Amino acid sequence: MDRIKYAPYKDKVQTPEKAALLIKNRDVLGVSGFTKAGDSKTVLPQVAERALYEDLKVTVLSGASLGYDTDADLAKNGALYKRMPFQADPTLRKSINNHEVLYVDQHLGQTADMLQSIDTFKIDVAIIEAVAVTEEGYIIPTTSVGNSPIFTEKADKIIIEINKTFPETLAGVHDVKFLKKQPHRDVIPIRDPDTRIGVPYIKIDPEKVAAIVFTEVPDSPAVIAAPDEKTTAISNHILGFLEKEVDEGRLTESLLPLQAGIGKTANAILSGFTKSRFKNLTMYSEVLQDSTFELFDSGKLVFASASSITVTEECSRRVFGDFEKYKDKLVLRPQNISNAAEVISRLGVIGINTAIEFDIYGNVNSTHITGTKMMNGIGGSGDFARNGYLSIFACPSMSKGGKISHIVPMVSHTDHTEHDVDILVTEQGLADIRGLAPIERARVIIENCVHPEYKEQLTQYFEEAYKQGGHTPHILQKAFSWHTRFKNQGTMKIQEYADDHA
């Protein structure tokens, strides 16, 4: 109980089961949680549980993805009407693609603004994980800040979920600032990744707090595959490119603040920096993975700003077991500040994100399998790609034993347009398409990024299209032929080319 330093809250403490009863059918919930970090571990799962026995369907807005099977259980039990702005759960994904759950795939930096500009999502209940409550009744978040500030501001009721597995030393790592709706919005005065502009807690109206629960469930641990030959090659291509930028005087050895997406490839790319010649690196990112702490430990990284910390079990022990070691090198911000266009453009962030596929003209698909099926969502990749100094997208050139080429004639869904992409990289190589016209881009992408098994086939498409003319040559009838061939024949390969490589 000593984590509740505001006396009037003490009689609000109750069981998760009882707290969850505050949630009614058709409610809109704003829940903490960003890339599995700092989410509700007891109350929100109770909503899923209740949906098994009663008519309970809610809209859930979060920071980003939730941990454990919370999203899966909500979906499976029919508790979800609409979900936004991000998810990464296989069961929920299936429900979305089956039209059982409506999903709004949104730039992570823009949900707070949307809540200020439309009334569609009046938040009935906010469920926010906390490490403790201050003497004023304010919330000290755990491993993510996400959209929690705007959710508490807009909510009718707030449920606080105090997680005792996190050390109270987490207090102080957060920097929370509310942004006013335009035209009253002020400058976001962040000039460096370590600039602090707010307070280390979420200021709320204590009158809104309807329940407080305790939990001792740690964050759902990240599981990240170790770097392999392909991801290491990708990392090396990026390091080589950045070294050249330094050699030729366009960047210094501390580069510019780095952002990296989530997952194996992004983690491997960032890990690669531990053995690089760069120094005094900084991060201005949305999520910090194991690689961030590797970079701290190697002495390469001096500061990291983000909205969440999502690490493996081993890394979690290391980091939270001795948090004082890292605390003054870290800040966790609301996601409308970690992902703010204003700050990303001012600092000149180098954004490194992963693609599902990209095309010969530099358009990137980050979300949809064959143009129709949602994978996870765009996340914050667009916030960084659109407004940063450099926008890098990476993926393997080929997968499924050669059946899929990740470079295609035309992407089947566009998340990042040709105008917003600077660098494309696969294990084969890197294409710097800055300042290039589409036909120049096609040549360098085919030459540098495509797997040898697909090079001839893609060259053939480009040449046939080129002959028909046009600034961005395409043969519309064949633009998606690779995707439909994969769907119908199980491979993107045209037989004659496949035979060549047999």
Place this chain on the structure above:
Amino acid sequence: MDRIKYAPYKDKVQTPEKAALLIKNRDVLGVSGFTKAGDSKTVLPQVAERALYEDLKVTVLSGASLGYDTDADLAKNGALYKRMPFQADPTLRKSINNHEVLYVDQHLGQTADMLQSIDTFKIDVAIIEAVAVTEEGYIIPTTSVGNSPIFTEKADKIIIEINKTFPETLAGVHDVKFLKKQPHRDVIPIRDPDTRIGVPYIKIDPEKVAAIVFTEVPDSPAVIAAPDEKTTAISNHILGFLEKEVDEGRLTESLLPLQAGIGKTANAILSGFTKSRFKNLTMYSEVLQDSTFELFDSGKLVFASASSITVTEECSRRVFGDFEKYKDKLVLRPQNISNAAEVISRLGVIGINTAIEFDIYGNVNSTHITGTKMMNGIGGSGDFARNGYLSIFACPSMSKGGKISHIVPMVSHTDHTEHDVDILVTEQGLADIRGLAPIERARVIIENCVHPEYKEQLTQYFEEAYKQGGHTPHILQKAFSWHTRFKNQGTMKIQEYADDHA
């Protein structure tokens, strides 16, 4: 000669013919000019002229489109190797689509950043139109600022073209600030459209000035068709929507700063505001057309910020004949500030731009005809759509006597993704797609925006795709069938539906 207040320049005065000889084969030129305003009227045309008789091919970077036939003559005479970041000329367009000229279609707010981050385009010669030169040898621009500051900063040599047709009272309307390359970039402290942060001239190194020429050719006048039934209907739908936002308390009667694209539709939309109930309106835009001055004259508009003024002959006489009347209500900025993500997001700009086509899920094509042929370019639409408070795209529902529907199953080129589009509008009606999942968007777009002659046909596509499942239902084999039908049969209409309406 009294327009040159810096004595050492006086012996640099020469003829355009001689000044143009400073330009060598393969040079990169940075030229003033934004939407036909403030461009080089004598030196750059000389480059086109010379190319008729000698081996002269150059790369031309501008603010945006150039006036008269300059781009056409450069293209026709084979003087262009590469052109960026925007053009709107039929002859140049043809050369681009025939692969005779390389074209880089770029966000207008990002060219300056690109020049700071890559060395591909070292500017050999900057050609900048001026109304006068200050006592320190600095440039006072004419009707646009555009990219002129960065061009003069990066250029080896500068040619100044003094245009005597503009009154010297133009001096003082400009506000020029250079943005440093990251990590040294500071806050852009614009808090309102009328905030001034710089100086009213372009500070240059006088040593770089290689020639000064005089011209008495006015800006190429804008020719804008009067509002018609369709554009008036579009304007009314937008006004009605904004009125509802005010009625329901989400906006005030002065709305938020407006941005409007160029051309007949955008001009008609803005003209509509003269008869609206809104008041104390402001603009934070890139180009000001006749409608801006109509709004000033009607008392609706109190201030307008942009990068250029592009008006008809009649409006030009009115505005520049008595410029003092408007001067304190206007500011012209460099385009990396008029279009800065930081400022657009802080002010919460309402961006109103036109589309070539949009699709049932809210993706917008602003640039390509049937996915291949460049029309003009993306211009600044993406700068505003991505970072503003509201992103509105408008176009007629149908054209060419019903042969083309501007709402299609899938856009043939994506310039603005589903994530960046809030409102879609045709003369049929308006779709507010904020907070909607793709299948919800499809229903409201088909219901509100599509022409009755295409409604059944588009519903049919959506329903067939819907049955196959997926977050964004598509039948890839048929996604571009409307475009290919138009190409092969001269109409997007399927015969059976056409018969229904015969």
